[in-house]
Amino acid sequence: MSLSYCQIDPVEALEGRATRITTAMAEGESKSRFKRQKVSDATDNDRANPYLSHMFEGNDAAGGHANGYGNGQTHDSAKGGMLASFKRHASTAKMAKVAEDGPNNPFKQGHQLSERYFGILKKRRDLPVHAQRQEFLDMFQKSQILVFVGETGSGKTTQIPQFVLYDDLPQLNGKMVACTQPRRVAAMSVAQRVAQELDVTLGEEVGYSIRFEDMTSQKTILKYMTDGMLLREAMNDHNLSRYSVIILDEAHERTLATDILMGLLKEVVVRRPDLKLIIMSATLDAQKFQKYFLNAPLLAVPGRTHPVEIFYTQEPERDYVEAALRTVLQIHATEPEGDILLFLTGEEEIEDAVRKINLEADEMIREADAGPLKVYPLYGTLPPMQQQRIFDPAPPPFKKGGRPGRKCIVSTNIAETSLTIDGIVYVVDPGFSKQKVYNPRIRVESLLVSPISKASAQQRAGRAGRTRPGKCFRLYTEDAFKKELIEQSYPEILRSNLASTVLELKKLGVDDLVHFDLMDPPAPETLMRALEELNYLACLDDEGELTRLGQLASEFPLDPALAVMLISSPEFYCSNEILSLTALLSVPQLFVRPASARKRADEMKELFAHQDGDHLTMLNVYHAFKSPAAQENQKQWCHDHFLSFRALQQADNVRLQLKRIMEREELELVSTPFEDRKYYENIRRALVAGFFMQVAKKDNKIYVTVKDNQNVLLHPSTVLGQESEWVIYNEFVLTSKNYIRTVTAVKPEWLLEIGENYYDLDTFSKGEVKTALMRVRDKVRKKQLIAGGR
């Protein structure tokens, strides 16, 4: 298909390109490769600026004589105040307007509304959703479930929960309104914005709840939270009884947590007729939500955006990176002022592209009198300081009245949803992103560069119209867009290993997984694999019921194998160490290896290396990080040792959270004395308790995974030598070859002893692994016999 590409040497491809551009410019046909198609709406959004709040003092606690001002309505009574005449689910937009107009704060007894409040109120009433407030209320009051469609810029995330507050009055019966977000930053910044809009202190009437931070109190009536957080709460309160209304925002993103919540809430609304549910989504798939929720009524509100012109290539591009670079330079040479956003797939590709654009731009400046061009990379693992640079203003022209300067941001799809950059006028979309895929047959998750969906393409285009009309250059044909791109990306639940999810569902009280009503049910094989995995981990018994161990494991925000390893670790006298290791294994890569200093980075890593493997090496790193020498200036220390400060900090944070759960569940925190000969051996044995299913055995030169019989290689980043016969691994990475990464040497006797059920040799197919294990088993038996005989 035309979206695929053949890899050609990019440098070679780039040569001869400068001429092409110059010719194109000279002939005035710079956009000849593109066919103008249609005008689409782009995005704008009113989302809160997290920095905004610092501009205001934001405290009105000093004021507040309660008196019945104006409209003869009230003095502030204990119940209602400004809202005294409101009845639950019987209010009108008009009534809300009167209450909003003050002068007293309807949600904060005895407080007058501030000047800032009225300033914001004016702007709020300009938002598209406000025109349909009454319509919204009519539907909300009539129906238990409502699907709400609002394009970006409609104001749905900030306004709808407030509309709900005025009509649901959760304070009257001690309940809350919840609004979920897929991302933590969004939950935080939206809560902050809405607290301002309601003229209350963040954390009081309006709060948020995310992992590591609960910014709510007894007073809270509106709570923004991550979808994962609400799911956690559901585990201990199957009816989510603290809430009278639950709003699932950004449902179209179809995160795993959102999908599970939808399935769950579909059941909860039956048990709780008093609970109302609002599903908020972008336009495209609204009907699908409606249908899933038994034809719930739908309300649609337009967004407010600037138009974006879309251009397609006439012919498919062979090499999307080369085509992307060419397009960026062409825009710079020929288009009026405005910044550029280019979407590529990963760190290396992006750094490479940044380098090349810089080179070419310099040449254009020298030879074609082009304006200055600042190029910035953007991806998730980029240090925050460098991420911040994308917000720097574009460079000014070289001389007054000269050709305009601009910035060009080369980004992963982090700029598609998570980060918005103002001032982007041109988007270049090659049509690819890295996506997670799961192969249940070999139980491997991997990342693959794949064509994006139509919905993603639209989202990307929208990024060009945030501040004014923009243009989007799609590096594929219109035909490819129409015929080859799927409508929506596959939801995460269809692309993941579901071991964690199945454990969560069990804990949520869902017994019959097969009949659990999910919007997109995963393949039966994926479910079977998950159940099998949990059974081997002894989290589920043979009947599929949650065991005591499974109950415990579900308390931890960890993959089941990691949770089981942690819970078992006191038996191996090393729970303190496994606690650290578990935290380290659940954060991003510790070791930093910049292209410019690979050798020095490797030398530094050598300092921490442990001959028995990467897990122990990571533990050494953590211990060194916590040593007095490093604590003095952690950041510098990490930098000097080519370690990721962010990852280590995060690991510290996770460790603390896990430790609290250990203490709550009365799991002992113990260590083998460091001087003890068995210090490291105990840790390696504990590893086996969680990862006995991820073992490989050396067979001649290559390794073969146990049971799945996959040929694998040790990842070159390992500290382990080639001589270890049996290894456990943390992950299977499928790139240029099959690699196993983060590996540690183990003894086969431990596998038979600690992973007893899995290592029932009758279940093994004939082969080198089985024969070797049988030999080990016989040896162990003989030893036991002799020992027993004495």
Added chain:
DNA sequence: GCTATCATA
């Protein structure tokens, strides 16, 4: 001889 999209508890 190394290819980490983005999130989440």
